[in-house]
Amino acid sequence: MPDKITIKDIAKEAGVSISTVSRVINGSSPVKKQTKEKVLKAIDKLNYYPDALARSLRVGYTDTIGIIIPNIANPFFATLVRGAEDYLRSKGYSVIICNSDNAVDQEEKLFNILAEKKVDGILYSGIGDHIDKFNQINIPIVFIDRVIKDNRFSYVSSNHYKGMEDLLNYLYSTNHKKYVFISGKKEIFSAFERLRAFEDFTKKYNVEYELLEGEYTYKSGLINGKKIKKIPDVVVCSNDLIAYGVVESFKERKIKVPEDVSVTGYDDIMFSKMFSPALTTVSQPIYEMGKVAAEIIYRLLIKKDDYMPVKLFQNQLVVRESTRRR
Amino acid sequence: MPDKITIKDIAKEAGVSISTVSRVINGSSPVKKQTKEKVLKAIDKLNYYPDALARSLRVGYTDTIGIIIPNIANPFFATLVRGAEDYLRSKGYSVIICNSDNAVDQEEKLFNILAEKKVDGILYSGIGDHIDKFNQINIPIVFIDRVIKDNRFSYVSSNHYKGMEDLLNYLYSTNHKKYVFISGKKEIFSAFERLRAFEDFTKKYNVEYELLEGEYTYKSGLINGKKIKKIPDVVVCSNDLIAYGVVESFKERKIKVPEDVSVTGYDDIMFSKMFSPALTTVSQPIYEMGKVAAEIIYRLLIKKDDYMPVKLFQNQLVVRESTRRR
DNA sequence: TTTTTTAAAGCAAACGTTTTCATAAATAAT
């Protein structure tokens, strides 16, 4: 294998010092046109590309952002990540993606790895708060899909409580009397908020309901769907994946949606409109949220002020075919 | 902000040389129990974590793998990536994900970035062949979802031709006479192979058909679905997303699947079984393929021999509700 | 004890860049 080409080789080839080479690469200070050409020619000839490690070690940043999410195979996060990555790459950043599977200890490990890799910033969506860790590693972070009261931290989230409230009010207004609610893991902020909205709702209208503890997966919907003995007017699911599972479990039992029971989701991932019955759900601007999170971290990085922006998105009820008036 | 803690600080705190600190961190050579304790204590006290950049610069590797795919928001790739990442992380690697959107020039750019970042290996699924580039950057690579005849390169792929052939034979045996085929971009290996199987099929059985050029997206299915004037017996789609789009477009036109027309997909992404009608498709072991690709690159990295493994997966016809005997 | 062997720790170079500071070359001002 051929030896690695370094800036030294270019310098020698072009008959010039390495400082000069560095300067033409980075345009950091003027260099005479004809020497510049020599250098460029040498670079091209030897097929040189600079070592980002060495560079980062020197300059103190890596142009890399870490993203910690539960699971990239969940379309919600895939879309979110895409939103963030598109923006960041346009600004010259790369992205390291880490799946935590919502395990706090795994999250902690990932923070360590990202800190060691010297990422410039972190986008984080997960369970733990890790505040002590953040103080240790001292890397700008923005929380995603979660409201942080600690005003040292930025976040982008959406108004889950309000979204769920809107959905429930709609259901109530269309004559749904008996409810089953399948929650996500309560450690997850969004799941907690949606559940909270549901609990407040049941109190307010003194409505008949059953509460099932699930998690944000298709499988959980499948399992919990089977557990439902008394078919209610509507099964309110804490996210779309759960709803898919519930519908499937009902299909197996020949229970028809929406004829026999309404089913609702949350998130409006791209498949929910294709699902049949097309899912009544609450839409979050997922791609946009990823993008905004990326914008925030970017701003945090370039201007070193203490500006800590925060963005709360509104959610939108979208009524489709999986619900109907009772 | 507090100064960055380096190995030097630990050395001073523990009253020991930096070599010794390095040795206790890496266990690279024996150090007396009691000095080890001092060092560990200092590390803990000062909250030190080593700088992976500096380390990589010295040792010559980064424990990082780059992955280039068209689009992480496509569930096929999300699952694939998850398979790869799970394996790699278990071996101590991190993963940088890059979306190319199937643009050759973007792919090229991404290869450059990954080369500069000194990733140890690359997993690549895309359009271009970039053979010259690979020779330049000299980083182990494994191609995903694509057969490479050049035996200097590894790949994992699946037998798209055979899979499509099986599907078509099944359709033929269930009395489907008139076909519409919606292809993916022909530059993509899998799309090319699936189309090739279809063309051979039409010749072999001299069957009535129409060919529509699409791409691997829901939207493309929607658009091309609308273009279908004469409803055939079956619309064979080059992947599942296209099929979703076609079904949706038919729904708008009150054309019933499978009553009026069969529709098939390819890939069997996780949503296809939840889709209604549940999609008849050809399943690829997506997660497994990602995992195997990761295994291969890992083997390539640890043993520096010239072993160039290659893995071809078989695909499995899965008949569900979106087709029926004519 | 003294010498030999082994184990533990330290020194300093190296990895490939960027950048400060000094110097040389070129241009402008006298």
Added chain:
DNA sequence: ATTATTTATGAAAACGTTTGCTTTAAAAAA
């Protein structure tokens, strides 16, 4: 022409590690 100013280049330190080699300390053998 000479000096002053600007412009272009080079030398060398620094970023934070690992590791080959040397030295010191400890243990074993004489």
